[in-house]
Amino acid sequence: MTYGIGNTSLVRAKKLEDYFNIDELYLKLEGENxxxxxxxxxxxxxxxxxxxxxxxTITVGSCGNYGVAMSFVANKTELDCKIFIPKKYTSNEIDRIKSYGAEIFRVEGGYEESVDESRRMAEKKGWYDANPGKKNTPISLIAYTEISKEIQEELGSSPKTVSVAVGNGTTIAGLHLGFRLLWRKKRAEDIPKMLAGSSMGNNAIVETIRRNSKDILEMDPDSLDETEVNEPLLNWRALDGQEAINAIYDTGGTAIGLSDEEIIHYKELLEKENISLIPCSSSALGATHKYLQDYETDGVHVVVITSGVKDV
Incomplete structure (x- = not known):
């Protein structure tokens, strides 16, 4: 089964190359899914x-995108789909989830509480638990190794850096695993530096790197400052955070926090390349730019835009 998933475009961003004084910059447009x-x-x-x-039956806790994706794919099969969403969350994504036939349960608290309730009900009812972290980490990471394979095949060589927006850390950990597997099979000469972009002061992965810890840290949930811009990036307990931290340290990369104003700024820069995207996805470009301000900008750099699509 594919349902049109994967094999997304990798496009060169020449305007951004000039703007940032970077040799070669490519955008992986995951919004084409x-x-x-x-x-x-x-x-x-x-x-x-x-x-x-x-x-x-399959279930997840979500604040939007994963719930939409799960309800879409489950709708193509005979699986019933149960999505747990915070009561306080309001978005058009809820209507999209319903349109694919999923049943929605509203949960007190935030994202983490929705995941916990989804897991609890999965265990109680015998549903498949598709939430990030714990026993699901291996299969979740494998899902994102395909992005690495596509990048490597398209470029024909390994990029110097690969950046992506992070919440739980699943995507960056999967990208790292993908390139490491390619390297082990001698299909890639190097493993790129993994760069994470997220919301400043609101993400456990960024905070862990800021404190120079090699063990994922948890944040005080009450310390998070949620906005419409940063909501998908917020995470006080990153469910695949340790794997993300391992990926960053293994490759000599980093995790960089950005303000809402910076996230909007990088979104506007991407729009000059005719890329439409959810604002939080632009934090990946911010991570690349800020990282390369301190290092040589030669070579090839890839930014994975988790919601990006090229306007025709």
Whole structure:
């Protein structure tokens, strides 16, 4: 099953190359996936696994994109889909989830509480738990290794850096695993430096790197400052955070926090390349730019735009 998922475009961003004085900059446009984000890759991986193992129902906790992706893919099969969403969350994504036939449960608290409730009900009801972290980490990371393979095949060589926006850390950990597997198979000469972009002061991965810790840290949930711009990036307990931290340290990369104003700024720069995207996705470009201000800008650099699509 593919349902049009994957094999997204890798486009050169010549205007941004000139603006940042970078040799070669490419954008991986994950908004070309059917529901508009990279989360479709994760959803299809778990739906396939659920079907193989004989489950009838699949569940996740979500604030939007993953819930949409899961309900879309489940709708293509015979799986019932249950999505747990914070009560306080209001978005058009809820209507999209309903349009794919999923059942929605509203949960007190935030994203983490929705994941916890989804997991609790999965265990109680015998549903397939497709939430990030814990026992699902291996299969979740495999879903995103495909992005690495596509980048390597398109370029014909390894980029110097690869950046992506982070919340739980699943995507950057999967990208790292993908390039490491290619390197082990001698299909890649190097493993790129992994760069994470997120919301300043509102993400456990960024905070862990800021404190020079090699063990993922948890933040005080009450310390997070949620806005419409940064909401998808907020995370006080990154569910695949340790894997993300390992990826960053293994490659000599970093995690960089950006203000809402900076996120909007990088979104506007991407729009000059005729790229439409959800604002939070632009934090990946911010991570690349800020990192390269302190290092040589020669070579090839790739920014994974998790919701990006080229306007025609």
């Amino acid at each position: 059917p529901t508009g984000t990279h989360k479709d890759r994760l959803a299809i991986q778990h739906v396939d696994d659920a079907l193989i193992r004989g489950y009838e």
